[in-house]
Amino acid sequence: MVGMTNTDRPRRCEPTRQAILQAARERFACEGYDRTTIRAIAADANIDPSMVMRYFGNKEQLFAAAAKFDLHAPDLSETPPEERADRLVRHFIRLWEGDLADSSLQILLRCALTNETAAERMRLIFAEQVIPLVTTGIDPDEAVERSGLVASQMLGLALCRYVLRLPAVVALDSERLATWIAPTIRRYLTEPRAPIPSAREIQAGNDFLNGKPAN
Amino acid sequence: MVGMTNTDRPRRCEPTRQAILQAARERFACEGYDRTTIRAIAADANIDPSMVMRYFGNKEQLFAAAAKFDLHAPDLSETPPEERADRLVRHFIRLWEGDLADSSLQILLRCALTNETAAERMRLIFAEQVIPLVTTGIDPDEAVERSGLVASQMLGLALCRYVLRLPAVVALDSERLATWIAPTIRRYLTEPRAPIPSAREIQAGNDFLNGKPAN
DNA sequence: GTCTATAATTCGATAGAC
DNA sequence: GTCTATCGAATTATAGAC
Numbered sequence: 454m455v456g457m458t459n460t461d462r463p464r465r466c467e468p469t470r471q472a473i474l475q476a477a478r479e480r481f482a483c484e485g486y487d488r489t490t491i492r493a494i495a496a497d498a499n500i501d502p503s504m505v506m507r508y509f510g511n512k513e514q515l516f517a518a519a520a521k522f523d524l525h526a527p528d529l530s531e532t533p534p535e536e537r538a539d540r541l542v543r544h545f546i547r548l549w550e551g552d553l554a555d556s557s558l559q560i561l562l563r564c565a566l567t568n569e570t571a572a573e574r575m576r577l578i579f580a581e582q583v584i585p586l587v588t589t590g591i592d593p594d595e596a597v598e599r600s601g602l603v604a605s606q607m608l609g610l611a612l613c614r615y616v617l618r619l620p621a622v623v624a625l626d627s628e629r630l631a632t633w634i635a636p637t638i639r640r641y642l643t644e645p646r647a648p649i650p651s652a653r654e655i656q657a658g659n660d661f662l663n664g665k666p667a668n
Numbered sequence: 669m670v671g672m673t674n675t676d677r678p679r680r681c682e683p684t685r686q687a688i689l690q691a692a693r694e695r696f697a698c699e700g701y702d703r704t705t706i707r708a709i710a711a712d713a714n715i716d717p718s719m720v721m722r723y724f725g726n727k728e729q730l731f732a733a734a735a736k737f738d739l740h741a742p743d744l745s746e747t748p749p750e751e752r753a754d755r756l757v758r759h760f761i762r763l764w765e766g767d768l769a770d771s772s773l774q775i776l777l778r779c780a781l782t783n784e785t786a787a788e789r790m791r792l793i794f795a796e797q798v799i800p801l802v803t804t805g806i807d808p809d810e811a812v813e814r815s816g817l818v819a820s821q822m823l824g825l826a827l828c829r830y831v832l833r834l835p836a837v838v839a840l841d842s843e844r845l846a847t848w849i850a851p852t853i854r855r856y857l858t859e860p861r862a863p864i865p866s867a868r869e870i871q872a873g874n875d876f877l878n879g880k881p882a883n
Numbered sequence: 884g885t886c887t888a889t890a891a892t893t894c895g896a897t898a899g900a901c
Numbered sequence: 902g903t904c905t906a907t908c909g910a911a912t913t914a915t916a917g918a919c
Contacts, residue, residue: 705893705895721895726896727896
């Protein structure tokens, strides 16, 4: 065809590429990085293992491609402050088990503990997506501290419910879960910060940590 | 010697055994199960890899021996109810970074995501040590639900601070951390449970999860 | 583009000398 | 009790035929 060159086509091999990616995501999500083999991915995608190498170079690059993640952070600037925590919690649950759910978060969380690429990406997501999201309407100087607290509760929930699958945490229905968690997040977002502890209080805390009885 | 038989001695090989165990603990704690090799453990312990096999049979049994864990759960029955959450949080922080700290918790948390033995042990610890601990002074019917919530915050904190090492969570000193987290735990322990959601509320929750706008 | 064959490592586990 | 030597299996990655 006139004007139809090879460089025009939008990658005819795209379906194969997507099949590999989807198989890789499922494997990485439920088996972690190390136990996932290129052979198994290829078998799932019904292709030859060498094709995976051809498309993605090596296992690490395949993982990097499979672990893309978007929080789909909602814009909270129009949300009344007293509702922000609730929206945040429900948005997060929706990311895991609602219509926005895919295996991306599962991949990151399960692999971040044994793969440095995943851990680094987790920190990047925290810095680029979580902190800006939480910052809406609060003092930027406090945003990092508050974001960290929010992350500790949110990721802990994800860990217990979706990865470790602790029966006690799995048993709660999502509505009840949101009702429990939202006030925690609200406090982390809005509660005035405690004053910087005095030297004496810090000492008392260290003493406790080291098993010394209080006076 | 008279009366001195072979069966009397308390295992002369105990030092070697302990050296292997300590090396294994460090490796499992910071590299996870799969990436830890028996060869590396043996090198750390300055012995031959085959000795590891001789002492512990195989890698899985070595892991089981290295992942023993005791929460050292305090007795809260004498503690006034309003102080229990605070004691719980401080005890937990002490387990990670105080005088009670060792690598046991780090091993469990890092390996539980990719090794079924570790995951199962985590659930066992939750059932045998966390739930009884939290049950002190609260309705046993509610203990499981409340324990799950407590675990979600405690393990989330551990995940972000000690394993993922999110800078925002690492930056907080332990006293300040306890001040932030304790009220959350107190609420999970004592706040009256929400009523069972009505069918309409559950429907509204599901709609939200699936992206339908509220009316 | 796809597949076969295989190189190059690495690891868990075993056998046996000392 | 300790070490040498090695097996057998699995893995990533590459080279090259079709």
